[in-house]
Amino acid sequence: MTRLPPALILGAALSGLFLAAALVSLLWVPHAIDGVAIANRLQPPSATHLLGTDQLGRDILSMLMVGAQTSIAVAILAVGIGVALGVPLGLAAAANRGSWLDEIIMRGNDLIFAFPSLVIAILITARYGPSATNAILAIGIFNIPVFARVARGAALPIWTRDFIRAAQTAGKGRIRISAEHVLPNIANLLIVQATIQFSLGILAEAALSYVGLGAQPPTPSWGRMLSEAQTMIYTHPMLAVLPGLAIVMTVLGLNLMGDGLRDALDPRLRRGRA
């Protein structure tokens, strides 16, 4: 095994940090965030409050940790929707290459791709009420064509391989071959794509909750912390800086991890990029 690329290590460390923060916050946070303590409001960083407190006296570090939960949960579920619906569609299209099914699935994909996703996400959350669930659905829908396309593109060359012909000779049907032989061979690519969509999901969730269409109060989220901080940007700029840094570091970590994984999993790319 060759040495792991430094970008992959850095990316995994950054995303691991925020995943760990979210997990720890399920059990423990430095200070409870449901209580409002106006006496403690807008304190600078101290030994008690490592990152200070916000306009309602809540501990910012604790808010960021719980906010990580929201971002990560929304993004993971949105990726889940994309994988659960997109991968079977892509596999079905590849298994029936050139058929009417393939044609319908791919044209449907092109149509969804043509939509400005954030505009439609805003439309959905605006019409059906802002909530984390609607944000997940809105982001998830646009993940479906991404995974369908990646799965189909990766599955097509697999279908020409000898071990597929062997499976066909053994009497296995297309569905079984897709599940048992094609899927394991394209899993690498799907994992890389999932990492990328995960980071895009975090950005989309932040944007939606920044404009008030994501998770609703009192659920903390990074995007809403930013929109609340905006009015105080003149007096307390740190309130606007910290949640943004959390978003950037998580997204950067996931992107580096995605690139690193792709290089590590595909030796051809590694040579081409050096």
Next chain:
Amino acid sequence: MARYLLTRALSLGLSLIVASVVIFALIEVIPGDPASYMMGLNATPENLAALRAELGLTGSPVTRYIDWVGGMLTGDFGTSYTYRVPVADLVADRIGVSLPLAIYALTLSTLIAFPVGIIAASRRGTWADHGIMGATQLGIAIPNFWFAMLLVLLFAVTLRWFSAGGFPGWSDPTAAIKALTLPAIALALPQASILARVMRSALLDTLDHDYIRTARAKGLTRGQAIRRHALRNALIPVLTIIGLQFSFLIAGAIIIENVFFLPGLGRLIFQGITQRDLIVVESVTMLLVFAVILVTFLVDLAYALVDPRLRRG
């Protein structure tokens, strides 16, 4: 060429039909009565019936859809429920902010991305390349609305070079362009990062071809070979991304306009949402989607002009 044009035009038409059906269904058909949503909980049955009649919600969904699309085609976007003016008038007012902003941002992003991508490709593997690639990674990871807040913090609050928001109107073009500068930079940075990466990798792909080796063998430097030969061939993927970016710029502008209190289409959608003015939301969304799909179509046509091989596709 005629066949290529025809298939592209057909798919443009189909996309627009599907888009309009989806938007119409999301707003007017799927569960929940738009009239009671717009009037809130305290609406009396009489008021609701009156609003339904006013919005034309009494007919079947099919006739309503045909009326709506027919109206849009003739420039009638409906009447805003809150402003009591035609939506077309509101759009005409606001497009003078949104369109210049999108063009400004796209221009900035292209002006930054081309030289940066070319430098990275011509000095592949050097510290300049690594530095540029690192910076673009960061640019992609930064949410544009947060970057906008940082710009306000630095240039409006601390340095006081720009105002923090608002729009003075086009009567004073210098002031108008100044007001759009921070928003355009905020929109352009993430797009420039993506474009620079695409530019670099498109150039690197092209550099593997024989004609570049020939050009190098004739004594051209790597940089000269890129500028004279590789650049034109790398333009196809770059054009694709520029087309796609228009869609991101429109979506991004919706949020950025809210950060800077710019009276554009994005802010109009949000005012529509908070005032539950569904007619405004429906028509303006359709207009934005139309713009995006049209740009995709035009980019497809542009390829065919750049690359004759695609015309046969």
